[in-house]
């Protein structure tokens with residue numbers, strides 16, 4: 220059985236948010252830091268197990284752990300090992316700000332994580348501190364080295380591209396891909412409910428980067444049918460690749476192959492959707508898993524053809540830490 224919607228898209232990729240808490244204060248996400256707002260905590264290990272089992276049984280072969288910062292969970296290693304062990308899960312991935320990578324890369328690889336996205340918005344120590352609120356650039360860079368040593372199948376570095384903040388660092392980021400098979404990806408800043416003014420000040424189209432890459436001998440890589448949202452470029456003199464993620468571009472949603480499940484147990488059909496379908500009540504005991512599955516299948520048919528970001532409609536998302544980017 221597979222999960223599909225009314226637009227011919229089938230879903231093989233799940234972004235599973237395991238917490239909305241985070242220790243960083245990225246200017247475009249949680250500039251004032253994470254504040255716990257009452258209510259139930261994040262899904263427990265058992266709730267996550269039931270959800271992961273059902274999603275995997277419905278053909279979601281790739282699962283990415285995200286947050287908030289997923290690795291702030293005390294039981295993060297158990298969560299990772301549990302998801303990796305679900306029958307049907309072919310690839311377990313993690314998106315992290317990298318602060319625990321130097322010490323934990325090997326353990327997480329052993330737990331079954333195979334692909335790693337590390338967020339790194341500046342290679343300049345002071346700019347990194349200003350963006351994230353933490354003087355930890357060196358740790359993140361050491362973490363990337365540790366990840367290579369641990370033997371992950373795929374390592375990507377994600378930078379949110381921001382006018383007046385890190386747009387002058389393009390060459391330094393591209394240089395990261397020179398001698399290592401790393402995917403360096405520039406993500407266009409997305410508008411969220413909390414940060415309309417920041418967006419207006421700092422949003423920049425990644426078209427500028429595409430033109431620069433083409434002029435410097437990079438060529439677009441053909442996209443595989445089940446590829447993610449990035450348009451990748453390769454160069455004969457570089458071992459790595461450069462990817463551009465441009466959510467405001469035409470047709471960005473056409474090939475959307477992902478679903479999102481929040482740390483509160485809501486199914487989000489689009490990062491910028493108007494609603495999350497609350498499904499936590501059906502994760503309370505193993506007996507409910509069949510009903511959870513039926514509700515999931517029904518909910519997915521409500522996915523719309525695309526977001527309405529270009530019209531300034533950011534949906535219910537106040538910032539991406541809540542759903543996981």
Ligand code: SAM
Nearest residue numbers: 286287288314315316338408409539540543544
């Ligand atoms: N804390 C982890 C991290 O930062 O990698 C995982 C969660 S974070 C919400 C996932 C990704 O979303 C990060 O790469 C982050 O830079 C990106 N992100 C957050 N807010 C964004 C925004 N407004 N526009 C574009 N990317 C954003």
Ligand code: SF4
Nearest residue numbers: 241243245248287316
């Ligand atoms: Fe935390 Fe990631 Fe948001 Fe930065 S982008 S504040 S690291 S959740």
